[in-house]
Each structure stands twice: as structure tokens, then as C-alpha cells.
Amino acid sequence: MKQKHLVLAMLVTILSILLVSEAMAADVYKIGGIFSVTGSASFLGDPEKKTMEMMVEQINAAGGIDGHMLEAVIYDSEGDPAKAVSAVNKLIHKDQVIAIIGPSTTPTTLAIVNFTKRAKVPLISCAAGIKITTPVDPWVFKTAQSDLLAVAALYQQMQAAGIKKIGILTVSNAYGESGKLQLLDQAEKFGIQVILSESFGDKDTDTTTQLAKIKAAGPDAIVCWGTNPGPAVVAKNAKQLKIDIPLYQSHGVGSPKFIELAGDAADGNILPTGKILVTSLLDDSDPQKKVLKDYQTTYENKYSAAVSGFGGYAYDAVNLLAGALKGSGGDKEKIRDNLEATKGYVGATGEFNFTAEDHNGLSPAAFVMVEIKNGTWTLLK
Template identity: 65%
Template sequence: MRFIRKCRLVLQAAALLCAVVFAANPAAGADSGKNPMKIGGIFSVTGPASFLGDPEKKSMELAIEEINAAGGVDGRMLEAVIYDTEGDPSKAVMAAGKLINKDQVTAIVGPSRTPTTLAVVPMVERAGLPFVSCAAGNKIVEPIKPWVFKTAQSDIQAVASIYAHLEKQGIDRIGTLTVANSFGESGREQLIEQAGDFGITVVRSESFGAGDTDMTSQLTKIRQEKPGAIICWGTNPGPAVVAKNVEQLGLDIPLYQSHGVASPKFIELAGDSAEGILLPTGKILVADLLPDDDPQKQVLTDYIDAYENKYDETVSGFGGYAYDAVYLLARAMAGTGGDKAKIRENLENIREHVGISGVFSFSQTDHNGLDPSAFVMVRITDGKWQLVK
């Protein structure tokens, strides 16, 4: 926490004079004779998943700018080398190959999506390279892979948050609609596995393709089973289509979405159909509504201010995944001289790191490091996020 605070205080004093585009300036504030330590970034900067990758790229640059303005890591600057995957697993593999073999990075942040992450994991494992994913799927870190960590909140915790809210509402019959990729499969597994713990019955389970433009057939089948609520699990644009189809069919039951749509883009895509939708999300969307004693509130406020002042756009929780990853790596790099094995070991021993996505405490058996406090439930009301007590 002191490390983060130091970086931010120095940044404010410097008035954001150190600009980073794709690479941090190696001469800013440190011994120019020391080579910078390179951190690779692989994000869906363009394409259908750009709502994930664009803020992640920008947040990585922002974090490196802050750290370098504070003197870098042990007096060495950090340098970002970023490639756009367009959300394509094959392009993610090519980008990872460049980072490992050509750019010789010390660590990699990203990719943005679960499928692209899983495609890259074998490469970083073979290379023995610290790797911090910005994707959410449980399979990224379960079972544990020594070199692989992630900052996005877990599907396990997201499902538990939704089910706890359903339990409070007395709803015990649900229908599920999940995207047919690794993120959706992970969510579906948790929805089924945890249902019994909350006395919930999944009366119908349907799926949809990531590029599908109409889900009325699946929703009609779910409606026939008379559930008390529907849970959709996916990332844009599919969940926004589901929201519109639910309204078109006149389904007057609660619709829950996953944390995969926790960004302004979902509200933009769903329009008026987003009204009343509930979902679990990191605290960033409701930072101003948090109590002052919440350990994340100041960190969130500082990040939001810095991001929105720099880029003149609304912040999203997805960017926070990359921002957390860079700060966690910077903390792990200290005192290692860039030794990858030592960085990996330090990452695994980080405790009580207050970040954007939660308070991280990694261990040999937990490479996500977050507990249920990383999530809050929100409802979309009048196009805005409202904290559900």
C-alpha cells in the first residue's frame, strides 16, 4: 500500500509530465545507464472485445507512467511492449511468441479474454515467464500453474454473489443462458456446481454463440420452465442481445448478468433494456458510493481520477485488471534484478495488496488471491450503476 501511495504522490507532484504511449521513457528520473525492464502486454485493443482491451492497454500505460515517475523499480524504468490480439487466440499466440523470443520481456500482462489466455498459457509455462492474465475464467489458475496468475475476479465468487442475492429474494428456480466459449463454460460449471449450496434448482440451461444476434429461441425454452430468474453469462455483445430479447418477450422476471459485462459499454449496447438488470462487479463502478472506511476506496478514487483526466473517458473495471497486474509485478520485481524465478516467487508471496479489483493475497494454492469482498451487487437504474445493499 505504501508503494502505491508513494507512486501516486510523486505522480501528482510531477503533474503527469511523463507520458507513455507504447513504451515508457527510459530516461525519466533514473540512471540512464540502467536498461529498462520490459513488461509485455497482450490485449484485445481492437475488434469485438475492444471494450476489454482498450482500457487495459491504457491502464497498463498509466500504471507504468506512475511507477516510472516515482523512480521505477530499484531505480530502473519499466518499458511496456504491447500487441493487439483483436481477441483472436491465434494472434495472441503470435504476440506472446514475439514478446518471449524477440522482445525478451521480463513478464507478460494479459490477454483480455479467457480463450486467448488459455491459448498462451502453455507458452509462458515453457518459457518460465511470470504471467498475469486479465481474464476471468477459473481454468486459467485452476489447477495451479506455477507461472500463471490473474487479477480478474473469479467466476466462483461471482456465482456465489448472485446466488446469495437470489437466496435473499426467496428465488430457488432459475434458468441459465451461457456463451459457448471457455468463459461461458466456466460460468456454467459454477452455476451448476454451487446451486445446491444455496437451495437453487437450475430448471433449464441453454447456450448461445458469441456472435449470435437473437436468443429468443433459448429464452422461450427457459420461459416454459417458469423460473424465478434468468442468469446470462457472457461478454458483449451477446448479453446485450439477451437483455433486449428478454424485454421483447415480456419476461417479467429478474435478469442477472455476469461480471463480464461490468462496463459502460453494456449499458450503451443494451439501451433501455438494461434497466433493472443485476450483476456482481468489482467496486470500481460504485466507488463514490462506498463507505469511507472501505480499504479500496482511496485507491479506486485515485485511479479513476488519473485515468479519466488522462484519457477523457469513463473508467471501466476491465482496465483495473491490467493496472493491478502492473503494480503487482512491480512489487514482485523489487530486489530481483529482473530474475524471472524470483519475480514468480515474490508474486506468490504477496499479501494484502490493495488494488482496483480487490485486496490480493496470493499463495501456493491461490493464484487469483481475491476473496468474496472483491464483489458487490449492482442494479442498473436510469442508465447508471446503483449499489445493492
């Protein structure tokens, strides 16, 4: 009889362990990621993927969110909108994630927003285009500084430098079109005239024809709006043509990859960027400095690679999502509501204050102007 009771007790214990294990497995918070890990935009997506994985490890090592471990399911879009659509459908229907971070680029983000909206899954994009969050979609947020703020920062510096006439050269995709719209719309406000507008394909290997046209028009400066490798081609071609007026770039080239691709042609290029590229030059009173130093140290120690502002977008997205997951019980609507209520989060990209009318939540203070000198970033005052 005692033996039967012992066997029964053991069976009950084993069953209990199995049930608890199953409950714990079901209790994991599964979150998705879509990044351009490979392809021409890998300089964006690779550090974003690595950062997301690193942050999830850190959160889990600290006990997770309200005792729930995080599981990151990440797909590579290769920078292709069609592959981003395939990835988002897998995340929503197969993996059943409760939130998604990414994609890395404006075109891939715009390709998936309707899917996340219909499924009511919170999305935190790492791309810059203002169309991602304007008009506001209740389920779509983003961490990258918008091109509206980038153009304003760029034009303020031009205004101070006495630049009146510019030529613009923009990439032929959603990111370039969004930047072009802001460059044209804001010019008059800053007393700047766009005298010629040209474009280039995101896979073009030569832009001398467009640059020659702009040079002949006689501008005081040229603005290139795109993401690598195109802007590096523009910088090289401008040097080959001996164009001796300032060349401005967008925040889409704010990583060591641009200097690597452009070589000595990168010197003299000016751009608006997040503070991560000039962390050591920031005043100690800047609230972002400690955050940036901590992120840089952790990332560089783990991956033996230089940190970039693009990885910073994922760093902020994971931290913002972690804050929104607290007290949500994994309910997607509560996560969305908590994201929208986020105030005063100081991250790698800036200080975020989301509202129902603003799902980017950043101010102009998220940007600094930098110039590349001798292959490194210098801070413009």
C-alpha cells in the first residue's frame, strides 16, 4: 500500500512539474523583429538585430518582465519590401508575437504597417520617414528621428553659414521622396532656395551626370538624401568633379559604414545625426551621455564592433517595449496604450515623450550637426 502511495505521489509530482513547465513555456512574451540584416541596408539591420538580441538577453538575465521571459523571433527582410511583408505575416500568424520591432528602412516599414494595423499588433519601426507616423496610426510608433527634424537641423546650420541656394540629390525610394518633400517644404522658412532637384537609384554606381547639372546651376551647397551605398558614391563623384562647395548628407548615413565606403571623400561632409557618434564630445550634463556610454561599452564588448545610431534605434525600441510590457499581462491593446503613455524616457536616440498625436515623441534636441574630418566625426556648434 505504501509503495502504491509512493508511486502515486511521484506521478502527481511529475505531472505537476510538466504542467508548471508547460505553463512557464506558454508564459513567455514572444516579440518579433524585422531587420535588413543582409543586403545593401545591412549597415542598418545588422547592428539592430544584434542590439535587440543583446537587450533581450539582458532583460531575461535580470528576471524578465513581471517574471515573464522574452523570446525574440527575428527575420531578415534583406531590405526588400516583399520579404518584409512575408516576415510580418509569419510573425503575426505563425509565431503569434505580441509586438514587433523594425523594419530598418522606410520602404520596408511602409510595406507592413497595414498588416500590423489590421492584426492590432504594436509596431515600433527603426526607420526615419515621417510618413510612418504621419498621420498617426494607433498601432505604429518609431524610434528614428524623423526627416522633418533632420531637415530643420540641417537648414538651421545652413542659415547660420549664410547658405542661400542649394541643389538637392535624393534617392528614388520612399526615404528619398520623404526627405525631398521636407527639403522643398521647409526651404522658404529658412530663407533657402532649392534651385535644382535631381535623383538617383538606390543601386546606382555613378551620379556624375546629376552632380554636373547641379554644379552648373551654381548653388552654395548640395544636399544628398539617401542611405548607403548611394551617398558614398555621391561623395566620391563630388570629389572627382572637384566640387568645392559644402556637401550635406542626411542622417541616413550616420554610421562608420559611410566613412568606410566613401574613404577620404567623406571628409568635409556635414550631416544631422543622433548624439551617439560624438558621445565623448558631449557635455557631462547631457542626460543622454551616460545612456550612450553604457550602450556603447556593452555592445562593443559583446560584438567587438563599433556602435552606430542605427543600433541605437533598436536599443530604444526594446527598452520602450519593455516599459510598455510591464503590467500589460501580454495584452496587445494594453501594450499599445502603455507605449502611447510613455513620457521622459531618455534613450540612445533622444528623450521620448509619446502622445496620441505624436508616435515619434522626439524634439529637435535629438539631433546634433557633425562634420567628418580626417575620417572621424566632429561636433559642429
